[in-house]
Amino acid sequence: MHESILVYRHFRYLKWAVTLTVVAILAYVFHTPGEPANGGTWLGYTLGGIGAGLIFWLAWFGMRKRDYAKPTGKLEDWLSAHIYLGLSLIFIATLHSGFQFGWNVHTLAYVLMMLVIASGAFGLYAYIRYPRLMTDNRRGTTLDAMIVEMAEADREIRELAAKMSDEIRDLVFDAIDNTTIGGGVRRQLEPGRSGRTVAAIDKVRSAFASGARDQTETSRRLISLLTRKNELVVRARNDVMYKAMMDVWLYVHVPLSFALLVALVAHVIAVFFYW
Amino acid sequence: MAGKFKVAIVGSGPAGMSAGGRAAETNVSHILFEKSDHLSDTIYKYQKGKFVMATPDVLPLRSPMTFQAGIREDILGTWDKEAAKHKVNVRFKSEVVAIKGQKGNFELRVQGGGDIVAEYVILCIGLQGNLRKLECEGADRPWVQYQLDDPDAYSDETIVVIGAGDAAIENAVALAKQNKVIIVNRRDEFARVKQGNLNLIAEAIDKGIIECYYNSEPGHIGDNYLLLKTAEGEAKIECNRIIARLGADPPRRFVESCGIKFPSKDRAALPELSGSYESNVPGLYILGALGGYPLIKQAMNQGYEVIEFIEGRPVKPADEPLLESKFANINVPVEEMLQRIRQNVPLLSGLTTLQLREFMIDSNVHTPRRGDVIFHRNDYTNSFFSIVQGNVDIQINPTNTAEVVGLGQGQFFGEMGLISGRRRTATTISASDDCVLIETPRRSMIKLVNSVAAVKKVLDQTAMARQIQTHLAPAVPTSELQEVVESAKIESYPAGHVIFNEGDQGDAVxxxxxxxxxxxxxxxxxxxxxxxxxxxxxxxxxxxxxxxPRSATIKTAVATEAVRLDGSAFNKVLDKYPDLRRRLEAKYDQRLVENVRMEASPESGSLIEFLVAQGVGEATDVLLIDESLCVRCDNCEKACAETHGGTSRLDREAGPTFASLHVPTSCRHCEHPHCMADCPADAIHRASNGEVFIDDKCIGCGNCERNCPYQVIHMAAKPPAKPGLLQWLLFGMGPGPGEDLEAKKIKSSSPKLAVKCDMCKDLAAGPACVRACPTGAAIRVNPEDFFALTIRG
Structure with a gap:
């Protein structure tokens, strides 16, 4: 009953996009303007018109998404069309350019458009790849619950570590105090690992192995708690990473879209007034 | 004798006080006795700040005193002022202990002196009677109390609450906010309390907020402790305060000593009264709860009316205009119409006048012409219809509308939806031009079924025969099913009950x-x-x-009622109707095929088991999220908030997940909505497409929030309005669309009301959460369809 955006309505928008692209390519191939292919021929203007129209319509998605009270239609419908028609722009715009590039506002608009599409393509990849990984990684719990569980583990670990040697205690306390979940953009995008906690585990284990046997029970309990904590930290960081991966591309996609709109308007004005 | 009055009123509750007001207003010589030092003791003893309802809403108030729904303090304050304004002759701290004599010359003996003589007596002493006291040693210590005015007045104390009723639970839970509370229950469970209170106390005990001693009784009360007799022996509890809420003794003995007769020995029996509230003792009137009118507004109206009766000014009941307008389309006087309903509809003939009047105020009278549709198959309405006059046809075959079962005068229909909580099973049309139907809403019908045993019995018997015919043997005439129906029994099971096990012997269906x-x-x-x-x-x-032997185990998914049909009786019908046998066998074969398929894909079975464990079995429409598609953008929650005044009714992240199917915390629109069970304002309804919604009558009492087992209702204040989209986009005025779900700047004065999913019933294209999902991860489905798809693969 659930239907992904790609297969939505039996690939309706893929069919639209392919049709549009194929027609554009055929027209380009059979078009003989008597001058090098460029945006100034009738086909060039047509493709340019379609491309500009598509760009404004694609950008309108941001408005449509926020129009929550709209009484008709599904956002999924829009997103499916947004993806396929957005990808078809690669062909439409390239053919419109007639492969004429240079250091000018026209090519700037083209480059921005390609960057927007590339970031969107990454977004699509993230939307397909990460949801399932996130669910598997969570194992039926939530990030908040993991953090609560971590805090509980920390409390017990502190109690146990206080009974151990100063060196181990300091190491364990340091691991607890310096373990963070999330943080800046880079931290969020890193996969989960846990340096300090692992180091603390290793230290307790080596101390245990090297014969500090007077604290057997405490050591064993500490190792198992630290291992549990470590597992939670890795999972929580992975959770943050998956979410960040699904969000981060929008911080490129949206501002570049606005830049594209500005460049596009400049391109159109330049063409009509100064050509 | 200290005085002689025309009217003596005993008790200053709503009825007595209103009678006093009317007597004072019309210059009737009167005296109003009140045993406490304030008016209306029962309401005075309500918990501080309690919201007092003014039901029934539609009933007009007829009294010199005013009354509208509000906080206890406001209501009492108004009454005090008005009693003073009308110069009601009240004598406080005067308990009437005996009433002797007859009409024209009653002698009232008052505790502590001041006996009087009156021509008429109006008894308005209610049912609260005398509070039951503890009987153990030390029960008279000053720190033992029998009522609680303001739970917030106590803090940092250890308080023992004794009792297991609604009052005890309400007190215990309220006190637990700032005290250590221990509750003592004589039994092993909290039976016979409101579901909401049961949930409250169970949760508080579960979380360790309140400690509970079951099967325990107080043995002895010392200086600062309570000695408790428990099943395991004695327990000494040190405490600062004991609050015992043990109920009250009904004032029957006193009433009988006045010469008033009760119709039966039943503890709940009330004295029989005439239409003008006069008891079997002429000149002695009984009003209020003791006379069978437990609601404040009713009692106040009675107080007014009784003075009119005594003064020889006949008045019609206050609800008369309401009934007149109900019956306007048939143009029959109220009295005659009520009489006709009683005569023509056996189901309603056993109702008292008061019950019938109330029933009719809630109901609507319809006069459809021949061929008019009364309701359609698959409508989600759940009202109940009685036929006062004329005929209706029920179309039992959806493919052939000519196949009908006719019902005539005195019969009823619509009970199947009422019982199952599901869509209508058949379209019903009027079959005559002179049809007169009574349509009664679900809530009133349930109230009637629960309070009048005879109604329940007739309803169940008839419904059973019809259910058998509709669902099992549609082509078999009713007469042939006689034996099956007679041997059939209605059985109810709790959730998770095994009806029979694989391998059991048995042939009941x-x-x-x-x-x-x-x-x-x-x-x-x-x-x-x-x-x-x-x-x-x-x-x-x-x-x-x-x-x-049984080839599979049958277990209830939710609380379930089944009609158990005797195998041998049913087999006889099958022998006589080979078509029916073939139909059943075809279904049997289909089930065999489905079973084999399900055995081959155990994960589908596990999925069903998971969903049933989440209570989806009682849902009519549930939000399911496929987590392999969900990008966690929370656009569903944002859309919900944006389309519902700023508060989201769903929590995407909360809720369990199985494989990648997530059941978020969102309303399931249950077949028998738990939230509806105890809504004092009658603000929760089911729309004809099945949406369960809360209308603007909500008073914010929180009962529905407590009654919902799925935590999908919460109390929320309305957040302030947001700037428009363009203002946000162009000028950066926030919060923008979808932002600030937890609007922080809520004015503290805006009241918290219950909010829940209404399935966007007012949006033509359907639920905003589903439509706002960019990736198709969120769907809303009827579980039955979902399960059917899962099973067919």
Whole structure:
């Protein structure tokens, strides 16, 4: 009953996009303007018109998404069309350019458009790849619950570590105090690992192995708690990473879209007034 | 004798006080006795700040005193002022202990002196009577109290609450906010309390907020401790305060000593009264709860009316205009119409005048012409119809509208939806031009069924015969099903109950009339769910047809009622109607095929089991999120908030997940909505498409929030309005669309009201959460369809 955006309505928008692209390519191939292919021929203007129209319509998605009270239609419908028609722009715009590039506002608009599409393509990849990984990684719990569980583990670990040697205690306390979940953009995008906690585990284990046997029970309990904590930290960081991966591309996609709109308007004005 | 009055009123509750007001207003010589030092002691003893309802809403108030729904303090304050304004002759701290004599010359003996003589006596002493006291040693210590005015007045104390009723629970829970509270229950459970209170106390005990001693009784009260007799021995509890809420003794003995007779020995029996509230003792009137009018507004109206009766000014009941307007379209006087309803509809003939009047105020009278549709098959309405006059046809075959069952005067219909909580099973049309129908809403009907045993019995018997015919044997005439119906029994089971086990002997067939069950089989030591069977279907026919032991286990998914049909009686019908046997066998074969398929894909069975465990079995529409598609953008929550005044009614992240199917915390629109069970304002309804919604009558009492087992209702204040989209986009005015879900700047004065999903019933294209999902991860489905798809693969 659930239907992904790609297969939505039996690939309706893929069919639209392919049709549009194929027609554009055929027209380009059979078009003989008597001058090098460029945006100034009738086909060039047509493709340019379609491309500009598509760009404004694609950008309108941001408005449509926020129009929550709209009484008709599904956002999924829009997103499916947004993806396929957005990808078809690669062909439409390239053919419109007639492969004429240079250091000018026209090519700037083209480059921005390609960057927007590339970031969107990454977004699509993230939307397909990460949801399932996130669910598997969570194992039926939530990030908040993991953090609560971590805090509980920390409390017990502190109690146990206080009974151990100063060196181990300091190491364990340091691991607890310096373990963070999330943080800046880079931290969020890193996969989960846990340096300090692992180091603390290793230290307790080596101390245990090297014969500090007077604290057997405490050591064993500490190792198992630290291992549990470590597992939670890795999972929580992975959770943050998956979410960040699904969000981060929008911080490129949206501002570049606005830049594209500005460049596009400049391109159109330049063409009509100064050509 | 200290005085002689025309009217003596005993008790200053709403009825007595209103009678006093009317007497004072019309210059009737009167005296109003009140045993405490303030008016209206019962309401005075309500918990501080309690919201007092003014039901029934539609009933006009007829009294010199005013009354509208509000806080206890405001209501009492108004009454005090008005009693003073009208110069009501009240004598406080005067308990009437005996009434002797007859009309024209009653002698009232008052505790502590001041006896009087009156021509008429109006008794308005209510049912509260005398509070029961503890009987153990030390019960008279000053720190033992029998009522609680303001729970917030106590803090940092250890308080023992004794009792297991609603009052005890309400007190205990309120006190636990700033005190250590221990509750003592004489039994092993909290029975006979409101569901909401049961949930409250169970949760508080579960979380360790309140400590509970079950099977325990107070043995002795010392200086600062309570010695408790428990099942395990004695326990000494040190405490600062004991609050005992043990109920009250009804004032029957006193009433009988006045010469008033009760119709039966039943503890709940009330004295019989004339239409003008006069008891069997002429000149002695009884008003209020003791006279069978427990609501404040009713009692106040009575107080007014009784003075009119005594003064010889006949008045019609206050609800007369309401009934007149109800009956306007048939142009029959109220009295005559009520008489006709009683005569023509046996189901309603046993109701008292008061019950019938109330029933009719809630109901509507329809006069459809021949061919008018009364309701359609698959409508989600759940009202109940009685035929006062004329005929209706029920179209039992959806493919052939000519196939009908006719019902005539005195019969009723619509009870199936009422019982199952599901869509209408057949279209019903009027079959005559002179049809007069009474349509009664679900809530009033349930109230009637619960309070009048005879109604329940007739309803169940008739419904059973119809259910058998509709769901099991549609082509068999009613007369042929006589034996099956007579041997059939209605059985109710709690959720998770096994009706029968695989391998059991037995040939009874079970027709599920409410709730749902799962069918499972043990395969390689594992219990595998094979299918889900909702109300309106039957189980157990396989053993009947194959004459072998039960081939699967049937377990209830939710609280369920089934009609148990005797196998041998049913077999006789099958022998006589080979078509029916073939139909059943075809279904049998289909089930065999489905079972084999399900055994081959155990994960589908596990999915059904998971969803049933989440209570989806009682849902009519549930939000399911496919987590392999969900990008966690929370656009569903944002859309919900944006379309519902700023507060989201769903919590995407909360809720369990199985494989990648997530059941978020969102309303399931249950077949028998738990939230509806105890809504004092009658603000929760079901729309004709099945949406359960809260209307603007909500008073914010929180009952529905407590009653919902799925935590999908919460209390929220309305957040302030947001700037428009363009203002946000161009000028950066926030919060923008979808932002600030937890609007922080809520004015503290805006009241918290209950909010829940209404399935966007006012949006033509359907639920905003589903439509706002960019990736198609969120869907809303009817579980029955979902299960059917899962099973068919």
């Amino acid at each position: 079970y027709l599920i009339r409410r709730g749902s069950v799962t069918v499972s089989r043990s395969i390689a030591g594992r219990n595998l769910v094979l299918s889900y069977v909702p109300a309106g279907n039957y189980v157990g026919e396989m053993a009947l047809l194959s004459r072998k």
